[in-house]
Amino acid sequence: MTETRERSKEVQIWFGPQHPGITGNMSVQTWLDGDTLTRGITHVGYLHRAFEKLMERRLYIQSFPIVCRICVPEPDTNEWLLASALEELSGLDREVPEKARWIRTLVLEMSRLGAMLMVLGGHAGSMGLGPAPQWMIALRDLVLDRFEELTGGRVYHMYIVYGGVRRDLPEGFAERMEQTLKTIESKLPLIDDVIFGSAVFRKRAMGVGVVPREWAFEMGISGPVIRAMGIPKDVRKDEPYEKYAELDFDVVTEEGSDIFARAMVRRREIQQSIDLIRQILARMPKEGPYCAELPNMLEWTIPVGQTYVRAESSRGEMGYYVVTDGSKKLRRVHVRGPSYVHGVSLLERLIPGTNIADLAPLMVSLQVCPPEIER
């Protein structure tokens, strides 16, 4: 085998940044032997905006609109992480009202739902299954409609702020949310048919892109990727934040650790998110403040301290390491994103031996989000 490879001529192919199959603005430099990839190097930096640096020269309140841009499909986790880190360091977390906590959980779960819908569409789309992404993106758009009316923004919500959230639920929000959930639910069986029931998908997804179980902790894999290995790792359960401890849900796991298993985890987590949103809306207090009384945000200082906060995004564990130095600005913030692990280290390790046609489905199944890798 080794001999053949040595004799064969390797072809170098760039996958991305301009490529419809790539998950964002990044590229993978690959070497091909026949149509099998022998190795690949990920190239990032196409989206580097230096957020961590920018935040060092902005007031705390000015940092807050920045973080949501770190991950485009799922901004709310980032907002929550920064808010909770600074609340912890400033002591504001004791004043966050009950209702704000419920609304935050709702928003986090809605953003997970939206992101899952989109990536499941991507799963199908990357294999050339046309209709599924069309529906999934449209369903996600319905979630965005709810986001729009709740937060005032479609994609970037800038809604979770220090001390709570910026606005109360609008009138009749729960009913319209329920309507949206029903619509999404009604399409799910069809999606099962078209994606999971499709011979093409099964053929191309099963047994492809298998992540060995022993890499799980060695590489810091998280999210659907680790749950598809059958390891029930979920920050929402392991270290519950906001109201997750009070909600009733089980960690979704699948066996197989291949593209199919990961898609299945996402498919089941869509249902889980729908259930969770229903629970949240049912148990959320109707009255009460939605934000603590904030200090003057132009002059807010936070005592010296550092903390690491983490949350479960749709891609895996997001973490923020935040250092404050007693001034009006952050001393340092470091974002730990799951995409760095999945999209750079893991992807490069998985590439050798993969068929070139499977590279796009593989990237989607790892849910690589380039803006989050390089921030």
Added chain:
Amino acid sequence: MEFNSIQEVLDFAVRQEQKAGRFYGLMAEKSTDVVARKFFREMVGEERKHEAKLKAIKSGKLSGFSGQGTPQMNLTEVLGEPVFREDITLQEGLIIAMRAEKDAYEMYEGLKAFARDEELKKILEGLAAEELEHKARMESIYDQVVQREN
């Protein structure tokens, strides 16, 4: 007193203004308080201006009077009746001035009853309104300067 023509009325009014001017001039000479002195001197100038205005009307350079419907504060009616002394103050001077304007107004109002034709009546009315306006102005100054905190 009876007037036969508008010219006569205006002549009379001019004489009145001249009289008032002389009166203020006298007071300005006599008073020892620097502020009151300056005020009376200002009043002399004021009366000269009125005189000039009347003369302009008489020669047809100006038509009609201003000062219709000035809002009145009726301060004059409330305040006492100071008399001239050498150490008269600005406050008393103002009261004297507003009283003088009021007297002039009442005089023209009274003369109106004797006016024979409408033209004359109108002129007298105008003169009265003019004096009323002067009175209101005096009251305004009193209000602003003396009763600053009242």
Added chain:
Amino acid sequence: MDDKIVKPEPPLGGPPQGSRPHAPVGDGCFLGEEMKPQAPSYKEALARIKNWFRANSLWVMAYGTGCGAIELRPLATARFDMERLGIAMRPTPRQSNVLIVSGYLAVKSLKRVIRSYEQMPSPKWIVALGSCTINGGMYWDSYNTINRLDLYLPVDVYINGCMPRPEALVAGFQELMRRIKKGEADGWRHYMENLDWYKENQKKIITDWDLPEYNW
């Protein structure tokens, strides 16, 4: 920590106005087409027809350069369905004539965008989305992004907002079509005419310049 990084930006003031009179409206620039002298009336009618066709089949290169790309997905799929406007996503620059710059461009991306743009056949248009392409947006003081796109590439239509919704994108495309039909969308020609100016700007910001020369 208040160090502001000074970006190597060319002087503001926008690209130069067209230095020489433009070719007649909508004059043929299809790849390989020869410019033959034609009678004006016939030529004009033909130009109008050509522009009409061009406007109604905009092929967009599928290159999501920045965050605005996320709103292209709803636009391309069922809900907003841009194919009813004759807009379609194409995988490669050689098949497309509209380049969407969806937001901020890191310097590394700019290089790829320039290269992709130059690979596209004329006539070609650039639609720029969002604040970042206009004046830097929220990354105005970042050391790694450009602030104003039209210093490096000719922009035909700016769609304001951060980020513009699919509806705004529809409006932007309709405006682009209108401009194409009227023969006003001639950024590509401007690029061709002021290539030196654009190249100079591009080289100022792209320090590891290894792009091939633009050949028509």
Added chain:
Amino acid sequence: MSLKHVLQPFNAWVQAFSKPYTIPMKDTMRPGADRYRGWHINDVEKCVGCGTCADICQNAAIDMVPVKDPVKGDSGLRPKIDYGRCCWCALCVDVCTTGSLGMSNEYTWVEKDPEKCRYTPGVDAKPWDGSEKGWRQEEGFSLIVKDRVPMPMLDPKERIKTWAEVVVGYSVEEARKEAARCVSCGLCVAACPAHMHIPDYIGAIRDGDFEKALDFIYDNNPMPEMCGKVCTRRCEGVCSVGIQGEPLAIRWLKRFATEQFEDFAKVLHPEVKRVGEGKKVAVVGGGPSGVTVAYYLAVRGFEVTIYEALPQLGGATFFGIPKYRFPMPSLEKQVDLLKKAGVKIVTDHRVEKDEFRRLLEENDALFFGTGLMKPYKLGVPGEDLEGVIYALDLLRDHHVGKKVEVGESVVVVGGGNVAIDASRVSRRLGAEVTIAYRRRREDMPADDEEIEDAEAEGIELVTQSIPLRVEKLENGKLDFIWGPAEMVPPDRPGGRPKPKLIEGVENHLQVDRVIVAIGQKGEFEWMPEEVAEKVVTSRGWVEVDETGMTQWPGIFAGGDLVNSTADAISAIADGLKAVEGIQQFTLEGLSVSKS
């Protein structure tokens, strides 16, 4: 893998019969949600141009551009928004102090020229102006703190029994908390006659650097402790935080800063050049304007002597302001600094005509700020009766230690701070007090807080009451007769409405004293005739040019005699003006151009 998996995907065809997802073309411009964040709108009338939006904008998308002339409390600037920067975060809307800024739910804007993507909302007409929907401020969410840290005060029942200071003062924590509310808009600096560096010293207090705060304060106010206690605080009237909430307690913060130090001389570091060595200046009148001139000239090296008729410097702040508002030690602290700065102080010395002439010859310049020391009379019959007294005399006698009696009941005529001070002093002397004021309560020139305090102390307020006459009754009391008034509009816009007597009604009030506090005037008997003739106006004021100089070259004036507002901070502002004028006059020998 089975046949099932080959056929199952064809279930997708059932979608062919369902309602399409696609939004019909005609609806593609559907409106944004009710609270969508789209293009900005601004109510320019409500906006005061505080610039808080520009401060909070992390994208530097907001520039404050002049759109009209600045007036009090309105910088004349309005936010101009650059959509090449804006990220629609709406922090500017949430922080807006007036609530004027909002965002419409319009979101479509296509442009060819990137230079055109900016506008001043509310000024440049846009299709979305007047949009009803969109992101607006909401109750329950604010990025600034609207409520003031409450100032501890003595209980009204307790304080009428004592001369102790009513206001207790902030603790360090309270002061820093209050100072942290400031948004540094600077509208206060423009409103303050002396243009004190308010945001700077508040910032220093917030950071806990009280010495720095005092340095900022002393930069243009040599009597800060007085101002910290009794200032008319026009700054707070325009404070942008106060538009929707309570204004910053600027006065209390200044008071706090000064109270931190026993000896100002030890902590101050005035950075000025001693340019005036060898020049002599005489200051007649030791009120706030005179003290200002003396202090700032002295630190610049001038040789300054103050002549004061009363036993203590301070002018109206010494003899006029009761000690429960401004205690003696505070005044002495400030006078002490004056002495340390090298000012010669001559108290209990009234400058008369000849001496004035001599001073004029001996000095390079002369400043007088003798204030309004004489009361205006009531002007009604009976005003000369025994028992009709003047508030100024009452306060002065009280402060220099003479025994004053007011009997059991008094009526105070007037509505200014003097009237309120006289009432509250009378109250503490044990009398039942009624204040008779000709206009409405909202027209009262006195400080609102003072009026409230007075009412809390049991002082009755009778507004729209015109004094008619005073009569002596057989039981020895006075009968104060007044008539009700109706209000007529002012003769010029912005003026005070005028009270007009409703004739035929007479009200009686039996009192022991009638205290007159309707107004004060300056006196010029001490001044040489030739000088008085030149500098005094026909209304009893002194006219000065923009350098503080009177018509007589070399003579400068300031204080209540000069300005129309008659408060301490304006006097200090006059003093500051005169300091520059005197320096210019004495050093450059310029006869400053007359306006």
